Amino acid sequence: MQDNSIKSTCSYCGVGCGLLIKKDSKNKVSVEGDPDHPVNKGMLCSKGRNLHYVVNDTSDRLLYPQMRWSKSHPNLDRVDWDTALERAAHVFKSIIKQHGPDSVGFYVSGQCLTEEYYIANKLVKGFLGTNNIDTNSRLCMSSAVVGYKKTFGEDSVPIAYADIELADCFLITGANPAYCHPILFRRIEAHKEKNPDVKTIAVDPRRTDTAAYADLHLQLLPGTDIILYNAIGRRLLEQGLVDKDFIDNHTEGFAQYRAQVMQLSLKEAAKQCGVPVADIKKAADIIGISKGFISMWAMGLNQSVVGTNKNFALLNLSLITGQVGKPGSGPFSLTGQPNAMGGREVGGMANLLAVHKDLMNENHRREVAHFWGVNEISGKPGYTATQMFEALETGRLKAVWIICTNPSVSLPDVRKVDKALQNAKFVVVQDISKRSDTLQYADLILPAAGWLEKEGTMTNSERRISHLPKVVEAPGEARPDVEILCDFAQKMGFRGFDYYNTSEIYQEYAAMTKGTNIDISYLNYDRLKNEGTFQWPVNTYRHTGTPRLFEDKKFYTPSKKAVFNIPSTLYNRSIKPDAEYPFVLTTGRVRDQWHTMTKTGKVSRLKTHYPTPVLEIHPVDAVKLKIREGTICEVASENGNVRVKAKLTDTIRQGVVFLPMHWGKKLASDLNRTNNLTQNMVDPQSKEPDFKFTAVRVEKY
Numbered sequence: 269m270q271d272n273s274i275k276s277t278c279s280y281c282g283v284g285c286g287l288l289i290k291k292d293s294k295n296k297v298s299v300e301g302d303p304d305h306p307v308n309k310g311m312l313c314s315k316g317r318n319l320h321y322v323v324n325d326t327s328d329r330l331l332y333p334q335m336r337w338s339k340s341h342p343n344l345d346r347v348d349w350d351t352a353l354e355r356a357a358h359v360f361k362s363i364i365k366q367h368g369p370d371s372v373g374f375y376v377s378g379q380c381l382t383e384e385y386y387i388a389n390k391l392v393k394g395f396l397g398t399n400n401i402d403t404n405s406r407l408c409m410s411s412a413v414v415g416y417k418k419t420f421g422e423d424s425v426p427i428a429y430a431d432i433e434l435a436d437c438f439l440i441t442g443a444n445p446a447y448c449h450p451i452l453f454r455r456i457e458a459h460k461e462k463n464p465d466v467k468t469i470a471v472d473p474r475r476t477d478t479a480a481y482a483d484l485h486l487q488l489l490p491g492t493d494i495i496l497y498n499a500i501g502r503r504l505l506e507q508g509l510v511d512k513d514f515i516d517n518h519t520e521g522f523a524q525y526r527a528q529v530m531q532l533s534l535k536e537a538a539k540q541c542g543v544p545v546a547d548i549k550k551a552a553d554i555i556g557i558s559k560g561f562i563s564m565w566a567m568g569l570n571q572s573v574v575g576t577n578k579n580f581a582l583l584n585l586s587l588i589t590g591q592v593g594k595p596g597s598g599p600f601s602l603t604g605q606p607n608a609m610g611g612r613e614v615g616g617m618a619n620l621l622a623v624h625k626d627l628m629n630e631n632h633r634r635e636v637a638h639f640w641g642v643n644e645i646s647g648k649p650g651y652t653a654t655q656m657f658e659a660l661e662t663g664r665l666k667a668v669w670i671i672c673t674n675p676s677v678s679l680p681d682v683r684k685v686d687k688a689l690q691n692a693k694f695v696v697v698q699d700i701s702k703r704s705d706t707l708q709y710a711d712l713i714l715p716a717a718g719w720l721e722k723e724g725t726m727t728n729s730e731r732r733i734s735h736l737p738k739v740v741e742a743p744g745e746a747r748p749d750v751e752i753l754c755d756f757a758q759k760m761g762f763r764g765f766d767y768y769n770t771s772e773i774y775q776e777y778a779a780m781t782k783g784t785n786i787d788i789s790y791l792n793y794d795r796l797k798n799e800g801t802f803q804w805p806v807n808t809y810r811h812t813g814t815p816r817l818f819e820d821k822k823f824y825t826p827s828k829k830a831v832f833n834i835p836s837t838l839y840n841r842s843i844k845p846d847a848e849y850p851f852v853l854t855t856g857r858v859r860d861q862w863h864t865m866t867k868t869g870k871v872s873r874l875k876t877h878y879p880t881p882v883l884e885i886h887p888v889d890a891v892k893l894k895i896r897e898g899t900i901c902e903v904a905s906e907n908g909n910v911r912v913k914a915k916l917t918d919t920i921r922q923g924v925v926f927l928p929m930h931w932g933k934k935l936a937s938d939l940n941r942t943n944n945l946t947q948n949m950v951d952p953q954s955k956e957p958d959f960k961f962t963a964v965r966v967e968k969y
């Protein structure tokens with residue numbers, strides 16, 4: 269198959285598996301894992317293996333632009349592209365003229381290709397004159413971003429997947445890679461099979477498949493992560509299982525760290541976390557004697573009102589053990605989306621500028637403005653994801669352009685999101701699929717080209733950039749997102765958007781990276797096509813990429829030292845359960861579904877594993893509530909309610925219930941939307957919402 273097959277990258281999770289695509293005479297594609305790809309070595313998970321169905325079945329695709337001429341007009345009319353984008357430009361100009369540039373915003377996605385993300389940011393921050401552009405990566409990685417920036421001086425994942433095979437201890441916390449990053453997990457399993465002394469420790473309130481596989485499962489009470497990591501830190505210090513040389517010569521802030529971890533005895537910490545003291549000691553001892561210690565985490569840490577504090581506490585364990593910048597060691601955030609990292613590189617958040625530059629830094633704003641040939645970039649931070657929808661609800665934001673994401677299912681407190689979208693003066697939804705719930709609020713629907721229907725690049729969780737070629741034509745009149753955005757920019761009268769192809773866009777961005785920590789100025793489409801994937805930085809001619817950062821122990825902070833950041837609190841700040849709402853709801857993904865199921869939901873074989881949303885509840889709790897397997901339950905929070913069948917399982921702690929996040933109104937019903945329940949509470953630093961701790965009531969319906 270390899271001879272005439274085309275190399276690409278999976279469009280789902282941040283693992284970034286390499287694929288070989290073949291196309292038949294009828295333009296139908298087939299998909300195989302690329303045996304030569306450094307990430308997956310030919311393996312694919314269930315989602316990746318079934319990607320061809322998503323491309324070949326175009327029955328759900330949006331095929332032409334549609335427009336509602338006024339709010340009183342009930343129907344969307346088919347229009348041509350010129351009419352659609354001229355109207356969009358007319359409405360945006362008129363709203364900006366009347367209410368100023370901060371009255372419009374863009375909400376984009378970690379599935380956008382880097383070139384699309386770059387153009388959207390250039391358009392909004394450089395030319396529309398507002399920083400109101402944020403991404404659904406805000407819901408995913410922004411707490412980890414703050415953790416990396418404050419610890420290492422830059423949003424930089426220090427590690428490579430190749431370190432997995434060099435490690436002998438994995439602390440997997442707030443993540444279920446067996447379901448959500450399966451190929452990465454397969455690599456850990458294979459490594460452990462060959463090296464039985466390798467240990468995995470899982471930290472999770474649920475006994476997930478990852479936790480069941482682990483040598484040690486710390487089934488902590490939700491929200492007690494900081495206390496647990498500090499207790500592990502205390503034990504490491506007390507046992508002398510720390511790297512004194514690294515602490516003394518390459519870090520700052522250790523004294524404050526030591527003072528904080530000594531605040532709680534192990535006994536007290538164990539009581540507060542709900543895990544035995546012996547298990548905390550065991551975890552610390554495994555970590556402390558390991559030669560290569562990798563911590564892996566995902567949404568269990570990030571999606572919390574104390575998400576950045578959780579990140580700090582975990583990152584500090586890598587610092588006291590000196591397990592950074594050496595083979596088989598380092599902290600490793602697991603990205604949920606295929607290009608969340610590429611998006612951050614080009615400034616895809618309301619508080620960032622391209623090339624990881626800082627919006628609040630006047631010099632950085634001046635440099636970026638100069639590069640784009642505009643007078644200035646506003647210093648006012650834009651609305652973050654949840655702020656954008658709050659602003660729509662209150663009328664401060666009048667128009668929103670939503671690209672490749674489905675906020676009507678995925679944001680917290682979705683009924684408020686619905687109201688916000690109803691209240692907006694103008695909503696543009698640019699998407700590939702009719703299955704998006706958000707379409708019902710659109711005044712303008714723009715059909716976009718999907719995966720394999722356009723060209724561009726992505727960056728996976730280990731900083732690996734890959735090139736994705738166009739393989740098939742998009743159906744109907746669907747167009748690549750960059751073309752749509754560039755056409756819109758030109759209709760707005762902006763210069764600097766007349767690119768010949770996406771390679772030119774990439775080159776413009778790559779030139780901007782020159783001399784920075786994420787320098788890819790020596791990486792171009794030709795090298796990506798001919799030589800394969802590269803991990804940034806790639807900063808000299810013939811440079812082959814950088815698998816591991818900080819091998820010289822020089823960090824990107826002003827002092828060149830890594831920083832112990834001290835959590836501002838040990839305790840969770842989510843609203844606690846009480847007599848009315850006695851359970852803690854935690855939400856997450858299931859193995860074969862992805863996001864709001866606009867793609868995975870159309871593949872019938874992916875529905876068999878977890879066909880409908882169910883409430884996971886411990887049998888002891890269920891008995892008290894007279895709930896049996898399959899009983900329809902009403903779950904209610906202060907915000908709303910959900911009605912689903914119960915699934916009794918002792919894999920979850922008593923007092924905790926779990927709901928999957930994928931199902932929306934279109935696929936099920938309003939009463940299956942898990943985010944009816946979640947609260948719009950965010951971490952004060954990262955502005956990432958808390959999806960992991962909502963006080964709820966459960967009743968038999």
Ligand code: SF4
Nearest residue numbers: 278280281285313316
């Ligand atoms: Fe795709 Fe992630 Fe599965 Fe790899 S692990 S095939 S990137 S979904």
